[in-house]
Amino acid sequence: MIRIENVSTVFGTGDSRFTAVDDVSLEIPRGSIQGIIGFSGAGKSTLLRNINLLERPTSGRILVDGVDVTALDDAALRATRHGIGMIFQHFNLLNNRTAAQNVELSLKFSGVKNAAERRRRALEALAVVDLSDKAGAYPAKLSGGQKQRVAIARALATEPKVLLCDEPTSAVDPRTTASVLQYLSDVNARFGITIVVVTHEMNVIKAIADNVAVMEDGRVVEQFALTDLQQPGFSPATSIGRYLISDEISLDRADRKPAGRRLEGAHRA
Template identity: 80%
Template sequence: MIRIENVSTVFDTGGQQLTAVDNVSLNIGRGSIQGIIGFSGAGKSTLLRNINLLERPASGRVLVDGVDLVGLTPLELRKRRHGIGMIFQHFNLLSNLTAAQNVELSLKFAGIGNSAQRRKRALEALEIVDLQEKAGTYPAKLSGGQKQRVAIARALATKPKVLLCDEPTSAVDPRTTASVLQYLADVNARFGITIVVVTHEMNVIKAIAENVAVMEAGRVVEQFDLSELKRPGFSPATSIGRYLVSDEIRLERPEAHRKGALHV
């Protein structure tokens, strides 16, 4: 679903060149959940933003569903981004809009439907994350976990094929983390959305991801399937990979957990 080919991203920091992503290649399977971990400054969030070109790489190609985003015109790129949802660390909800209005706004920017259709789609998206009763509530009255669930609903409303998650649980408490991850696992299982999760929290990767890429100094230095951790004698090659022996967050079976649907 996602193919990153020899991507490098360079920033100018006061006359000095900082290579945040250094010649990275990565393949992410359709319908999978890909984890990207690394310590602060490893380049993982920049790589995530390369996937939807919020950060444009200095070189390389980024193919999503077979289309190289780097070669698109601004108008073509804007249309392609409608199929790539994004969840941010700090929710990025507009405080003067209700939960439903925040979701509707993404549909309006995407040019989807009229006002009534956008309202219907927003309520359906909120139902998926069990927040339909909070449709008229403003962000200030929502908990951290509820805000992140509104953000998930907003990302799902445009029916994306890809969902990019930048540290989606770092702004919520440990108890809420499992709930947020459960919703992400559910939408992956029910809708087949390809999910990429960037985090420094090892237990998050173990709970939700199928494959993990380890980043250091802008490079992918190790990649393996999480099922390998159960194989006798297997040990990750990098120190950060070995942190994956930390405590697990246990999720329920996604197909047995959630209700709600998005209708055309």
């Protein structure tokens, strides 16, 4: 469904030149949920934005449903993007528009000219994420989880084949994270939409993804299926992979010295 071939993305020139994505190749099967994980600065969000050319790669090709999007002219690219929905970390809702109106905007931009049709499809999309009762609510009256569900509805309204999710749970609490991931999983199962999720949280990947690509310094350093994690004795091949799948927080406390008295003295000062 999505084929990334030797993609590199370079920002700046000369001494300020920075390679955000470095010769990445990745194949994402139709109807699957692909996780891309790595620390901040690993290049994962840039790679995600390469898929719909919000960031155009410096070199390489990206094929979506057999179409080389890197070879399209502006008009053809706009049309292709209608089939690629995107969910952002911080919702990107307009505060002066209701939930339904925010969803309708995506349909207006995708060329649906009939206002009644836009309204119908917006309400259908909100129903998918169980927000029919919030259609007339403004973002200020919605919780973080509800805002993200409106963002999911907005992405679904254009009936995409692909859904790109850039840190979709980073701005919500753990309980809301589970709810958002459940809706994404349901959308995948119900509509067969291919989903790509970028995150630095392994618990998100474990909950929803079929396959994992681990990124470090702009490169995909490891790939494995989530089912591999359930196999006795399986361990990621790279140190970054092993660290990311660990649920533990480990601190180096060897050189730590008691600081209580020093802090007390600081308060007196």
